[in-house]
Amino acid sequence: MMDGRRRRGGSPDLSYVDSAGIVRNRSVILGTIHGYYKEALDALPLEDMSELAPRLLDAGVCFGFADTITNIIANTLCFLPDKDGEPEPDGAKKRKRKMMTKTKASAIAREEVLSEIVAGDVPSPPEARTIAERSLEGLITFLTSYFYYLPTWDALRYLCLANADLLVAVRLIELDRCYHNKDEFHIRSYAVKTALKYAALSARQPNVDDFCTSSFSLASHLKLITQTVLPNRSCRLSTEQIYWLSGTLKKPLKLKKSGNPMVLADERVHNCHSHASGEKVPGGLTISLRVVLLDRIHAQYLKAVSRLPMQDVRVRYHRGLVNAGYCYGPFNPVSNIIVNTIWCSTAFPASEEFEVDMICTSTFVRVESRSLSGLIKLLLACIPEISEHEAMVYLLKNNLKVRKAIRMARMEGCDISSWDVSAYKAAADASFHPELEAYVEFATQSLPLVQSAVKSLLQASNSLSSSKVLQLSMLLSPSNCNPAKPLEATIELSNDALEMFTRFKENFISQQTFFRRKVEAALRNKGYFYELRVICVANERVGRQKSFLDFKCPYSHVNFLASPKVGTGLKLFFAEFGNDDDDDDQSSCCIVSNKSIHIRCCYCEYEGTRIVHPVENYCGGDVDFAKMARGEHDITNARIISGGKLAISRVGMCGEDYIYFDPTRDIKLIQGMNQTASTANASWSDIERIAQTYVF
Structure with missing residues (x-):
């Protein structure tokens, strides 16, 4: 690997959402890519096979499933005809004629080819981009297509840290997002295949299907091809080796466990920029990590809903689920959701029950966001010295289980505070719990008395029957939780x-x-x-x-x-x-x-x-x-x-709260709706008068 020798323009800019930093990172990555193309050109026998140069300039992008230089060579050769001759792609013919006219020689000078590659320092329109610029677009597109919620500036940051090596960048993102084994990169997955296709389209590859086929063939013969291309970079490949490589790339895909390209990519991770060595993740990734956590929380909610009796959910528990069915508490996330849902529905029953066919999406999304806020605050209350970002990393590493996260933090030398009333209050406050005081009393005083019995019921079977839910409801009944009395509304709906x-x-x-x-x-x-x-x-x-x-x-x-x-x-x-x-x-x-x-x-x-x-x-x-x-x-x-x-960011009130409106408790909702209705029917002079009252 060339490390710093491929860089131009200095160190990468690791700041976020900064236009100057984005420009700088693009320049650094392009400088790195230019170095790769110089090495690839030195390895190709252009004097004996002049057609390789125009093919490289047409299709030799630097992304794929091998190291970057091997990718360039392989992508150049995947368009090479067999020895007996096949028609060349039109683009290659035109470029070849242009290059042959320019050099008036059978072999294209490497310096002139490299000058065409390096010519893209100034941003160009898509149709005029060099192969290096097109490679960069493909790299960015692969990462932003494969990884949900990855901004371009983050993709550029990872590519800087990875020295423009695609699979190294993938591994660095997986490490920062704390992916589990089942979530990690698998070359046979649909997501990988489609991300590669999108990258090829973004890079304007002349034949996307052939490129994808060749890329997967390269992956299935990776060790063999790498041993041919990489062993001695000072020696140029022979024409025999070129045709052998080209033929190998046309063989059908036969992936084996030993052929997993991430095995070799993991070895290259250690040669990356020092910031990519597994140190603390920069705080700018907090938004991305929040989305990963919300994905995992959503899976827990789907599992919790599926464990409850469906008729009970539709008639009674849908309200408790979206209002207070949070995933924090003394149990695992799924059990916490079930317990908190049943407790809320039992202690604060709806003033008017009605059966639904669907759970309201906006309130469902909101309770998941509120749950995450509660989890983070609960962990911060128990581990005061860590940041919000570090709390999210602990939650990711421990699959949302707070107790496991606390144990991990303790083993890593953090001072731990007790999980007490203040911790539960912080979590309930951060999650906008509708019955904060009653919940804190329930979680800290009543629930511990029945915790063992509740846990036994939850572990008895994967799917809870109506009778078991009734038993849980009795254990979590108002006589145990002593909820606050319903409020008496001081205002009414207009x-x-x-x-x-x-x-x-x-x-x-x-x-x-x-x-x-x-x-x-x-x-x-x-x-x-x-x-x-x-x-x-x-x-x-x-x-x-x-x-x-x-x-x-x-x-x-x-x-x-x-x-x-x-x-x-x-x-x-x-x-x-x-x-x-x-x-x-x-x-x-x-x-x-x-x-x-x-x-x-x-x-x-x-x-x-x-x-x-x-x-x-x-x-x-x-x-x-x-x-x-x-x-x-x-x-x-x-x-x-x-x-x-x-x-x-949906944690406050939303319009769909009207579905679960309780006139005895929802004072804020009544105030908001009265104001909304008043504004909707107000004349322009009324609106001006109201606005003037808020001028300081």
Whole structure:
């Protein structure tokens, strides 16, 4: 490896969201890439095979599944015809004629080829970019396509630390995000295949399919090819070796465990920049880590919902889940969600129960965000000397289990404070607990008395029956938790606000009826003998809206739980269907796993909905990301991230709280709705008068 010899322009800039730093990092990475191309050119026998130079300039990008120089050589050779001759790509012919005219020789001088590669120091339009610039675009696209919520400036930072080595950058991101084994890079995964395709499209490869085929062939013969290309860089490859390499790259993919390219990439990690050696992660990654944590929290909520009796969820526990079903407490996250949900529903029953077909998505997203805030504050209260970012790292490493995180911190030398009333109060306050004082008393005084019995019930079976839930409810009953008495509302809803509430609730009922019909049609269309139990998450804004004035989008995506009509057990499904009333025949669905990662949908990510998607094609998936890679989509990675930021910050009141409105307790909601209704009906002079009262 060349280390610093490939760098130009000094050390990388590790700051965040700074335009000057982004420009500097691009310059540093391009300087590093230019060094790789010089070494690759020195290894190729251009004097004997002059056609290699134009092929390199057309298709020799530096990204793939090997080290960077091997990638350049392999990508150049994957377009090389067999010895008996095959037609060359048109682009290669044109460039070759141009180069042959320029040099008037059979061998192109390496200096002149390198000068064409280095000519891209000034940003160029896509059609005029050099192979080095196109390589950089491909590197960025692979990382931002493969990793959810990775901004371009973070991708550049990792590429600087990785010396522009793609798989080293992948490993550094995985280390910073504390990925578990099941989440790590697997070359046979759908996510890797699609990210490589998007990178090739972004880099304007002349033949994307051939490039992808060759890249995976390289991975399956990686050690053998590396031993041919890398052993002695001072010796130039012979024409025989070139044709052997080209033929090997055309062989079908036969990956073996020993051929995992990440094994060699791990060895190269140790040669990277010192900041990439596993030291403390810079705080600028906090937003990205928050999203990774929320993904894991969402999986815990799906598991918790699936453990509860579905009829009980639909009739009684849906309100307690989204209002106070937090994942922090003395048990594991799933058990905490169940206990907190049942306690809230038992201690503070709804003033008016009603059955639902779906859990309100916005309130579901909010309780997950609030849970994370509570987990972080709880950990900070117990480990005062760490930062919020370090708390998130501990949570990631210990799969959201606070006690394990505390033990790890203690083993690493941190001073630990007791997990007491103040810790629970900090967590409840950070998570906007609707019954803070009652919850703290429950968690610190009442729950410890029945904790052993509760734990036994939760561990008895994976799926809780209604009778076991009733036993839990009795253990967590008001006689044990002594909740505060219901408040007496000092204000009432205005007539206008009451009318708004009524209309909102009618709209919700209409929407869930529509979703239920569409989901049932999707199950029929696919031949599933399953019955819908509950819709967990929904996004009705999938696809481009019809017009500037019509905000309706063509599709909806949902996750729902369904059980077989014959037999037992629940399955998580994904469904896509049209938002028009008359296209039920186009509805589709399939079973998915809540452990799925790296399967992406640009529309759901932009809306901040954590919907688990399948590998199969759907709106917002492969076709849309391919357009994004070519710069042909109105959604970009930056727009996805900016939209997602709104979702991870949802901790306050939201409009859908009207679904669970309790006139005896929801004073703040009454005040907010009265003000909203008043403003909606106010004249312009009234609005001016109200605004003037807030001028200081």
